[in-house]
Each structure stands twice: as structure tokens, then as C-alpha cells.
Amino acid sequence: MTGRRVTLADVARAAGVSMAAASRAMNGSYGVSEAVRARVRAVAAELGFEPHAVARALATGRKTANRRERIEILIVDPDPDAMSAKPFYARVLTGAMRAVGGDLSLEVRRVAALPADDPDPPFGRLLINVPGPAGAAYARRGRTIALGRAAPGVAFVAPDNDSGGHQAAVHLLATGRQHIGAVFGPPTPCADERRAGFLRVMTAAAHPVSIAEGNFTRARAYEATRELLARSPALDAVFAACDVSAMGVLQALREAGRRIADDVAVVGFDGSTLSEAADLSSVYMPVEDEAEAAVRHLLDPALPPPPRLPTTLTVRSSS
Template sequence: MEDRRVKLADVARVAGVSRASASRALNGGYGVSAEVRRRVREVADRLGFEPHGAARALATGRASAGSRERIEIVIVDPDPQALSAKPFYGRVLTGAAQALAGHDVALELKLVPAPPSVDGDPPFGRILINMPPLPAAAYARHGRNIALGASAPGVPFVAPDNRGGGHQAAAHLVTTGRRRVGAVFGPDTPCARERQDGFLRMMAGAGLTVVSAHGDFTRATAYAAAKQLLAREPRLDAIFAACDVSAMGVLQALREAGRRVPDDVAVVGFDGSALADAADLSSIFMPAEEEAASAVQHLLDPALPPPARLPTALTVRGSS
């Protein structure tokens, strides 16, 4: 005999929302507005929808922790070892986990080499890292999202003051008397472009020309870029690296070239990670944990004001 009982999919279709949104509206979950919650419940009452007891337990997370609402952190990075090679990602996870303390929301990590297709049954929210503009815009139409760093128009983001940090690094090198300056900038991403812009603007204001090369925020490409810089300008007396991982490659190239740090060449990185502390590296500190926590708070409550740029600060160590 055909089962004519009204199903959740029927409620979602009539209410004009996804099945996941209908479930959240009926069970008091995160991620739906008051208007959607009201509309879904009205449709459910009108159709005579009666959720199955076991299904309700699963939807509300009472049956198992694995069925809780979840926030995905989607990292687009072609390096399969990125999580261990780039401290920034670990700091993001730490900040996000701390912000979710006390909330019945799971945290899920996805490291992918290219932007994944949009899921038809989206999670409660996503934090997008290194997501190019076009896919980020597509994601914005499927669930609640926020990017770390500027992305597509219409996609909210939280980011540090990258330009200000680049300016601080340049000002430090100029005021300490460095005049033959090189830089290993990052890939073609908003945060890397902002750091480069802040650094170059300050150097131009001081009347200095920067010899530059680009890497991809990995040690290997920064090492190759630093060797290229030294071949082009052997008398460099300072190098700015656009992240601390890149700075490790710069330091390796300088050691192999017999250049002393900081006597011959000063080095400044960007991130303020544990790498900088361990290597006695001067670095621009950016509050990655606070950045991730702010993103989570915005997902939990989109009514909050748009996240502001987070301040950066130079920590001077032995490398400069």
C-alpha cells in the first residue's frame, strides 16, 4: 500500500526551501531566519506533517554527535601537506574551535586542491579560505558563508590589515638603515596583493626601489625566489618575505650564499607564527585565531556588524 504520509521533502518543496533548511526550521537549528522558520512551520501544520520520532532525534542531534549542525572550513590549497607545512591553517582551526565552545555545532575541515562543487544539502555554514571569486559567489547562493580574506562581491569576509602590515615591515627596514631591499611576495590572492601594496607604497614614499620575485607561500618557491633575487642584486641588505613559511626559504638561501643575518641582510616575515619565534625572525603578527573566531561568530549571528579589519603589529627579533 502506498505511503501517503507527508514527508519533510514535501514541506520543503511547498515552503520553497531546501530539505536541510526545513529540518532546521522545524527543529530549532541554526542557520534559518525567523521568517523561514515561521513559513516552514505554517506549511508543516497545513500539510499535517508529523516527523518520525527517530528522525527528529537525529535532526536535533540527540541520537548521536555525528548528526549535529556543522561548520565546514574549506581550504583550497594544491599542496597535500599544507596542513602541516603552513601554520596559518592550524591557527585558524584553533580559533574556530575556541569560538564554538559551548555551541552544539561540529567543525569539519576540507582540504581540496581546487574549489569543490557546491553541495545541494549545505552545512549550517562555511568558512572559505583561498576560494577564488567566481566559486565563492556560487557558494554564496547555497547556505551561509564567510571568507578569510576578500573574495567575491557579496561574500562577507574577515581579514587582517594586510596593507598596514606590509607598511610596518617596510618602515622598519627603512628606519634601520636598509637601502638595497628585496622582497619575496606571495601568489595572486587578495591578502598577498594587499601586503605587497602596503610594502611597495612605503618604499616608494622613501624613494627606494624594491627588487622583487614571487612565491606561493611555500618554503621551496621562496627559496628559489630568494636565490633569484641574490643573483640579480648580490648586495641586497634586506628581504621582506610575505609570510613566515616563505621567510624560511629566504633564510636557507641566505645561509647557502654565505650572507649573515642580520649583519649583511635583514629579514622580515609576515604572520607572527610559531615559526617566527623558533627562527628568531622579525615578523608582522596577524591575529589568525581572532580572525577565525570572528568568522565563526558572524556565521552564528549574521546580524552582527560586518567584521572589521583586524590590526597587525611588528614583532622585532634577531633577524633584523
């Protein structure tokens, strides 16, 4: 180390972990695996690291001229009201906060489109709704993980969307619905997987589906449902690819004088608080666990990538 005092930053860099993870490993705190703890302590011993007050301040961000290390949650969503209108993002934050504890800062950035430059890269990034090629470009700049399948080579955490769509389709067929419609999502991997799982069941059953394209917003789902009703006046079931979309579906059906469940069954996807409040049948996905697992993998890339998280249909009075 050329004679200068070894810092916690040196240890973290040599061990390939964040300073927060290095601090936890050295202090015996919760939040790192035993393998990381052993690796960090071995590196510290090899480098001759001795903890002192300044190093502890750098690790926790207290009274230092340096910026506190941070994880950036980068959300691509053109809706300026997305953070308040879509419970999914609040659930992501809840899970991410479980993983970082108090040692790292979380920075949330919502953009309508990905910025061209990256002047101040964070320690790690959690990508949401980032297209595959762009995700690969961000991955080359530093530690990156995506919620949902991204480009080849980009680590990701995702629920079993295909199975969720499959469960929704099986349920609607089992309840005897004959004229089934669907409001799918935008062309993203998670929406495509839900669509594929739903349509595979319908195709196997030789059951036609009236399809309207959505974008995970209530307003578009409302218009899409009106389109479905115009095309298929006998419509008796709708699968909405997210709970926010389901709210628009319910609104349009009620305005058209259709009784929910009696006339038209509705199934959503997310299992958010919206579904509970609306008594909506919905495919639950563990978003908080998904985000927590993603951030933990950012902090310790040596951890094995988590498998697909299970999805489960919760049947309520809407179907």
C-alpha cells in the same frame, strides 16, 4: 505547523539561526548574543515550541539518526602537505573551535581546486583561498564567509594586511637597508594587500625594490631568494610575505654564506610559532580571532561584520 509537534529545527529555521545557536538561546548557554537569544525565544513562543528529549538530541547531535550540523572550513591549497607545513591553518582551527564550542561539528576540507558539485552542503562554510567568483557562487548556496576579501557581496573577515606591509617597509628603511628585496605571495587578496602596503612606502621613499614572486611555500621562497641574490648581489634585506616563505628565505641566505641581520635583514608576516622559533621579525596578525569572528558571524548573520583586525610588527634578531 499543520498539527505536528514543533521542533527545534522549526524554531531555528524560522529564526534564521543554526540549531546549535537555537539550542544555546533556549538553554541560556554561552555563545549567542542577547539579540539572538531574544529572537529565538520569541519565535519559539510564537510557534508553541516545547523542548523535549528528542529535540535536545537533535540540537547536540547525541544518538540521532540525523547528521550533526556542521561548519565546513573549505581550503583551496594545491600543496598536499599544507595542513602540516603551514601553521596558519592550525591557528584557523583553534579560532573556529572557540566559536562552535561543543554544539556543532567542524569539517575541514583541503582541495587543490574547487569541486564542481556540492551534493551535501553544510549549515555554513568558511572559505580560505577561494577566488572571488567561486566565492560568490558558494555564497549563493547558503551561509558563507571568507577569510580575506572575496567577491563583492561575500562577507569576509581579514586582518589589516596593507598596514602590515607598510610597517615592514618602514622598519627596513629605518634600519638603513639600501638593497631591499621582497618575496611576495600568490595573486590572492591578502597577498596583494601586503604587497601594496610594502611597495607604497618604498615608492614614496623613491627606494627601488628587487621583487621575486612566491606562493607562500618554503620551497618557492628558497628559489626566489636565490634569484634575488643573483640579481642583486649586494642584497641586504628581504621582506617575505608570510612566515613559511621566510623560512625558505633564511635557508637560501645561510647557504649563500650571508649572516642574518648583520648582512641581510629578514622580516616575515603572520607572527606564527615559526617566527618565534626562528627569532624572526614578523608582522603579527590575530588569525585565531579572525577565524572565531568569522564563525560567530556564520552562526549569527545579524551580528555586524567585524572590522579589519590590527596587525603589529614584532622586531626580533633577524632585522
